[in-house]
Amino acid sequence: xxxxxxxxxxxxxxxxxxxxxxxxxxxxxxxxxxxxxxxxxxxxxxxxxxxxxxxxxxxxxxxxxxxxxxxxxxxxxxxxxxxxxxxxxxxxxxxxxxxxxxxxxxxxxxxxxxxxxxxxxxxxxxxxxxxxxxxxxxxxxxxxxxxxxxxxxxxxxxxxxxxxxxxxxxxxxxxxxxxxxxxxxxxxxxxxxxxxxxxxxxxxxxxxxxxxxxxxxxxxxxxxxxxxxxxxxxxxxxxxxxxxxxxxxxxxxxxxxxxxxx
Ligand code: GLP
Numbered sequence: 494x495x496x497x498x499x500x501x502x503x504x505x506x507x508x509x510x511x512x513x514x515x516x517x518x519x520x521x522x523x524x525x526x527x528x529x530x531x532x533x534x535x536x537x538x539x540x541x542x543x544x545x546x547x548x549x550x551x552x553x554x555x556x557x558x559x560x561x562x563x564x565x566x567x568x569x570x571x572x573x574x575x576x577x578x579x580x581x582x583x584x585x586x587x588x589x590x591x592x593x594x595x596x597x598x599x600x601x602x603x604x605x606x607x608x609x610x611x612x613x614x615x616x617x618x619x620x621x622x623x624x625x626x627x628x629x630x631x632x633x634x635x636x637x638x639x640x641x642x643x644x645x646x647x648x649x650x651x652x653x654x655x656x657x658x659x660x661x662x663x664x665x666x667x668x669x670x671x672x673x674x675x676x677x678x679x680x681x682x683x684x685x686x687x688x689x690x691x692x693x694x695x696x697x698x699x700x701x702x703x704x705x706x707x708x709x710x711x712x713x714x715x716x717x718x719x720x721x722x723x724x725x726x727x728x729x730x731x732x733x734x735x736x737x738x739x740x741x742x743x744x745x746x747x748x749x750x751x752x753x754x755x
Contacts, residue, residue, distance in 0.1 A: 494722045495747070496703060496740040498731045502535065502691040505725045509623070509689055510539035512723065514549045516621045516685070522553040524613075526622030526680075527581075528633070529558065529573045532689050533623060537581040544585035551587045555616050557609075559624070559633035559680075561597040563647060563671035571661050572597070595645060595673035606645040606673060619683035626690050629653045630698045630711035634674035641707075641715045643676030677715045686722040688713070693729040700733035 499505050513536070516523055527533075543549045558577060565572040574594050582592050593612060599605035613619060624632050629651060635643065636651040649671055650658075659665040680686065690699050702713035703724065716722045731737060 494703065494717065494719075494724060495744075496724045496726065496731075496734070497744055498726050498728065498734075498737065498741060500728065502727045505689055505691055505727050506533075506535035506539050508725050509533070509536040509687060510543065512687055513540060513621065513623070514543060517549055517551065517554060520620065521550065522555070523620040524555045524557065524616050524618065526619040526675075526683055527556050527558050527577065528623045528625050529560070529576050530625040532625040532691055534580060536623075536689065537584075540581065541584040551585050554587065555591040556582075556587070556593065557613050557616070557619060557675075558594040559622075560672050560674035561595040562669040563597040563602065563673060564669055565597060567598075595675070597673050602647050602673060606647065609645045609673075609675075610679065613679070621685045621687060622680055622683035624680070624686060624688040624713075626688060626695060626698050626702065626713050627654055628657055628694055628698055630701055630713050632677065632680060632688075632713045632716075634672040635677050635680075635712040637710050637712065639677055639709060639712045641681075641709055641712070642678040644679050645673065645675050647671055648674050677712050681715060681719055684721065686716060686719055688716065688722065688724045689726075690724070690730040691727045693732060695730045696733040699724075699726060699730050700735070704735055 499508060544551060558573060561573045567574040569575060582589060595609050596605045626632060629637055634648050634650060636648060655665055655668040658668050662668050701711045705711060705714060707714045707717050
């Protein structure tokens with residue numbers, strides 16, 4: 494796991510956009526796994542800016558989002574479908590026919606979940622999966638206790654998550670109880686993972702998933718088993734890491750190596 498501590502959240506979004514654009518440059522028809530939430534918003538703005546300047550094109554890219562609330566119409570302002578279309582897809586040159594989200598309105602949710610997994614496999618699997626993290630250590634909507642081998646399915650949201658996400662809705666009561674989410678196993682199947690965390694509210698979850706044991710109690714800790722994970726943190730999110738100085742030294746050495754290779 495490569496842990497990169499950056500000065501502030503703006504540096505996190507710039508570096509995240511660099512990594513995503515590099516993937517798209519290397520493979521213009523790549524498959525990206527995308528996330529919602531407040532954290533990736535600035536990264537999406539970077540991608541939109543770079544596309545509008547002609548520095549990158551997403552026209553051949555396929556995307557799969559991690560999750561979607563059950564029961565919210567697509568046009569609901571808090572549906573993840575709406576979030577992705579308004580904050581990214583419609584602002585850059587994405588082919589909307591290649592932008593997929595789980596269907597939280599399907600009559601048969603179990604079949605829709607299996608279909609989603611099949612669609613990802615048929616697209617060749619996810620090259621780069623972008624992730625945020627919940628304050629309780631969840632990734633996508635894989636709440637504490639989720640099976641570390643889980644695949645796309647319906648999950649009940651934890652109270653903490655509903656409380657955290659209430660800021661986007663009018664009140665806690667309006668936050669849906671259920672979501673369709675890629676599983677921890679689906680995320681582990683992606684070839685590269687890029688996790689972003691900013692702000693002191695994420696510091697405990699960050700420390701737990703990077704330095705704690707692998708446990709379903711902290712679903713993000715399963716990423717310790719993945720061979721290619723980059724974690725981008727601002728200083729407040731990194732503030733509880735015990736091996737902070739070590740990560741910074743490794744990163745310095747890594748940068749030197751990259752410069753030597755140029
Ligand atoms: C939601 C999403 C997650 C996201 C998390 C943190 O629960 N399902 O994918 O990582 O929120 O969101 P934020 O970035 O707003 O803190």
